[in-house]
Amino acid sequence: MEIKKIAVIGSGTMGNGIAHVFAMNDFQVYLVDTSEKLIDKAILLIANNLDRMLKKDLITIDIKQNTLENISPTIGISKLPDNIDLVIEAIYENKIAKLSLFNELQEIIKKDSIFASNTSSISITELALNSRPEQFIGMHFMNPVPMMKLVEIIRGFSTSQETFDIIFELSKKIGKVPVEVNDYPGFISNRILMPMINEAIFALYEGVAKAEDIDTVMKLGMNYPMGPLTLADFIGLDVCLNIMEVLFNGFNDSKYRPCPLLKKMVAAGKLGRKSGSGFFIY
Ligand SMILES: NC(=O)c1ccc[n+]([C@@H]2O[C@H](COP(=O)([O-])OP(=O)(O)OC[C@H]3O[C@@H](n4cnc5c(N)ncnc54)[C@H](O)[C@@H]3O)[C@@H](O)[C@H]2O)c1
Missing domain, CATH: 1.10.1040.50 (N-(1-d-carboxylethyl)-l-norvaline Dehydrogenase; domain 2)
Structure with a gap:
């Protein structure tokens, strides 16, 4: 399975950084939040962060332009197309809110795609329970995402080897260093x-x-x-x-x-x- 289209849910501190990194690496990213105001703020922040990278000669103007073009601002998950390959959830650290989001996503997004959560502390096994446990995984990025190399890749109890391999390789493709971690409180x-x-x-x-x-x-x-x-x-x-x-x-x-x-x-x-x-x- 090749990952091309990614939905990042939540455009706050972590979500906008995750969207920035995937878009810069030529993935098509749907960045989702609950209002136009929040999405506009996130896109502006990404543009400012790209400008900072441009000033430091870390990227070219074409890369900046391309990165912004790769991001589709999306208000509400109901606006997502169903052919998303990977969903990365980065909403508030609240188990009930995350579970309800994954429940809704389960109905919207095609059945063979992968669900990932950027949770810092909630059990991946418990979050996966009502959606697609074998295709569910933790991708714990560090703040600020564009600068920090580490991603903890957390295997839930039922995460399949195929899901793990796809996400581990994908993390390398976006220039990160993935580390395999099992699902225990606080990860590593x-x-x-x-x-x-x-x-x-x-x-x-x-x-x-x-x-x-x-x-x-x-x-x-x-x-x-x-x-x-x-x-x-x-x-x-x-x-x-x-x-x-x-x-x-x-x-x-x-x-x-x-x-x-x-x-x-x-x-x-x-x-x-x-x-x-x-x-x-x-
Ligand atoms: N901030 C960090 O340093 C850090 C580091 C690693 C992991 N995390 C984890 O990342 C996740 C996000 O943290 P954050 O600091 O970016 O939070 P944040 O509060 O900055 O952003 C959360 C965003 O999610 C949006 N949101 C909430 N419910 C939504 C829904 N149903 N649909 C779409 N958007 C929704 C909010 O409007 C908000 O913009 C948490 O699980 C947190 O534990 C945070």
Whole structure:
């Protein structure tokens, strides 16, 4: 099966980056969101990101033009043609919303196409249940998608070898480095990253060191480009808490319990960069 037409559902942070990368690699992309305003915003952002690449001589004006021409802005999934080969879902991190979307897509999109989810933490096996489990897979891109090489390719319980092979090869075709991961909470990326961030928050909570100093240790001592508390503010403390809860509940293991300070900050609306303050002020 050759993948030519791709539908990216959700044109937010991740969806517009995913559409950008596939369109730049000559795939025909339908970028879907719920309103014209959101779609226009996403297309403008992609055009601005292409301009930045153009200025840095990473692409030519023809590539920019071609990339934009390869994207069909689409309002609502009902406007999609049925002959889409691959659907990549990148809507809100909400299991009920994702399940209901895949239910609808199951009726609209031809039966032999592949469904993928960009979820950061929801089980691929559970998302696949009511649509097409053998042709369902996780494609976990990293933010910002055009810059970051990694894609975690997550095999659900029933994902077929054929589906896995197609998606693994496709990821290489768009210049990414795919890594095979089985479907367990947090996959690999968040299973390792989030407990590290949570431990940094525990260190702050227990008064081991100040926030700036915890970040300095990890930056200068471990060569991390960003300290864990700065990174938590960047990701959003609500997102961090949500993923820790997925790990805690998914493994039934107290080693993943979210730090009480993280819970308290989320309750207080201190969500990091997006709310103006978190561990640091913005
Ligand atoms: N932001 C990150 O750093 C990051 C990294 C990796 C994975 N993810 C995952 O990617 C997914 C998307 O995250 P995001 O940060 O891009 O979210 P976002 O909030 O920026 O964008 C979500 C978009 O989906 C749209 N949407 C919601 N329901 C829709 C529907 N039924 N049909 C069409 N569009 C719909 C919204 O209007 C919005 O524009 C989540 O599952 C998240 O966990 C996020």
